[in-house]
Amino acid sequence: MTLAYPLEDPRTAAPSRALSDVLDRLGVRLAYAKDAEIYAQEDEVEFLYQVVSGVVRTMRLNADGRRQVGDFYVAGEMFGLEPGPDHQFTAEALCDCQVQVVRRAAVRALAGDRELDRAILEATRRELQRMQEHVLLLGRRSAREKVAGFLMSLAQDHTEDCVQLPMGRQDMADYLGLTIETVSRTLTQLQGDAIVEFPELRRFRVTRWAALEDLAA
Amino acid sequence: MTLAYPLEDPRTAAPSRALSDVLDRLGVRLAYAKDAEIYAQEDEVEFLYQVVSGVVRTMRLNADGRRQVGDFYVAGEMFGLEPGPDHQFTAEALCDCQVQVVRRAAVRALAGDRELDRAILEATRRELQRMQEHVLLLGRRSAREKVAGFLMSLAQDHTEDCVQLPMGRQDMADYLGLTIETVSRTLTQLQGDAIVEFPELRRFRVTRWAALEDLAA
DNA sequence: CGGTTAATTGAACGCATTCAACACGAGTGG
């Protein structure tokens, strides 16, 4: 199996040492090919997951085929932290990737480990924060604002001037509640306004940060 | 102060006995008039809150005046459980209401109380679940589907056939990412299709559950 | 190279928005 993205050190983005340790010790590392399903909506919530390498997306498929992408997870991030007994979302490998998986029961057996409990709470809170931001992105915003906000959230952590886009246009569209055509048009429009530029399809650079921030506000 | 809604027993909808006890013992009960601010976005996250009576809404005000309602909280529910050091949302009294407030530091002093820690995690997970559902409601759905989904979420818990709508049309609109006009039109349309009926402005009955569920799917 | 998928572009349509007018109810005061 060839990895589309280099293997990163989980600790850089890891929720916490304690939790990572438990995952490493009690879990197994699984490899998933691009578009492979990691868990399905309606499945019982049974495991905790941490991305080791690659990118994972969560999404929900509607009866009539419409798709809503929940979020994207990169190396070091945990996912599958859903409340309720069943998964609301499906998790899939966005590209070939490796995932560390551990049974919840195994983690629960260590309950009382204060540091561990705290780490799980922290991870859940981080997840909550991401959802809050997603709600704000999906609310009453124009396509321009949505796309700008999305690029912003990808770019703000990166120190390098050129940012990788792990996902395709369709995934962006389904994340933002737009069609792929609208996303495409909006991107060319943002380039026309010299706010961002795309040297490649999946790599972009912010040329006018102030303008992008205004849109994303 | 007169209360627009009767005082309810928090325990019926309470997150957990342990947490409610702590809130009762260490917190204070405050009264807020309709539209009063409980905390503001950008404020430091300092307290935990539980609705005793009435209804609370959280919302975020954009620079250009657009409003996004985060959620509505009724008696027994906790709110203000935001990750991060600062509040992303403002909390306001939707109607006259009473709120039990406790300092986070006071709760943290009891850390190690296993039951309490668990209760806080549970409350956070419930909050996460609500956000997930909100994301799904805001995604690629028509106005009909959004409004239907909203009414559905209000109606599904209620055993009585007539459901109270605590919030006005503008709050519904800002929750669903629509305009007040669209919400109003959609409601009359749903009545025209004999799916729901509104004997009063803020009280409705579901006449055709199957049709409503289809829309909300 | 062809063959395939992904992304862009174009034109027509439709749904939600916008701006405006109107209806309704509650509260106030003559």
Add this chain to the structure above:
DNA sequence: CCACTCGTGTTGAATGCGTTCAATTAACCG
């Protein structure tokens, strides 16, 4: 009791943004 106002909700007509469907171009990989 009526007239008045204010807040809230509904309805109408025109506009516009994003969608839809279709065609074209670009990237990727054998």
